[in-house]
Amino acid sequence: MKRIVLSLIVLALAGSVAIGATRAYFSDTETSTGNTFSAGTLDLNLDSGNTNVVKFTVSNKAPGDTGTGTWTIKNVGTVNGFLDVQPITLSDDDNNCNEPEAAVPDATCGSVGGGDLSANMNVDLFVDANNNTIYDVGGDTPIYTGLLSGIATAGYDSSIALNAGATNYITLNWGIPTTAGNIIQSDSSTLGMTFELGQTAAQ
């Protein structure tokens, strides 16, 4: 019986070798190595840099004065993006209280945070496509127009397309109306703006 079993095992192994031998067909392999996947970059430059840009520091202004400032916005990354201008911060100070301002009268005369300049200063903030500091109807995109005091701290989710390598411009024109009067004497307004480049329009 033992011999019979051993014989069956030997036959089985021989059969396996025979089957294996019949499967040795021709074959060839080629490789595709070095396939890589790299993430792109999305990098916003403001006036050719990545540090805070103080666009204007103007003093001793009076009714009738005007000014302008333009930010150069560039997507130096490799991914197309969408630009938003938010959040925006605004603060006022009354600074000093001289006799003409007090005589208006100005209830906040001389108080910190009680300035009247932003409420007496017109601004025009827009995407200045041709960088000429003038709002061109049909060519430029408005962001905000009105009194500086009315500018919102958020909500300018403009989603302005800015493709990789592309440059655009945002201009802020300001003017103090000749009707402003003595209530703004020595007052100051400080404006902060954040430019956000997002990968999607919804950001």
Added chain:
Amino acid sequence: MKRIILSLILVSLIAVFAVNSSQAYLSDTETSNSNSTTAGSLNLNLVAGYLSVTDPITASGLTPGGTVSRFVAFQNSGTIAISRVGATSVFLSGFSYLYNKLGLRIYDAPSYVRGALLLDTNLKDLSNYTIWTTLAPLGATTGIRDVEVYLPSDVDGSYQNLTTTWQFNFLGQQ
């Protein structure tokens, strides 16, 4: 049953993770803070010791042809230059009959010395007259004029014992 519940929790966690991962888009922000605009100041002052609110022109016992005069000196204590000072006379009280008759002369007065005659008119007709131009800020300069009020020599006796009060308004403009 316990395995089924654990599996469901695990599947849920994976789903949440997947959703959050899909919202981690690329973004970059740059700031432009501390942009500031400050208004200057404009403050016209009448130099103390000359014609002012507390030191007006007063005269009594004037006779026909009589005069009374005062220097008036302007200074700008603000930070914005004054390009023009306008002068206006306003009747306040008393006899307008007399006020309407009074004459006014304004002279140049460098260094508080009467100079050339600049204006000779009726007091009542003084309206936004340019009494001075260009006052530099921060009190760097002083504008001086000599203001003379007179009773014309041709007045008759109907003006006797009359009194009138008026006000000079000086307006400094940027």
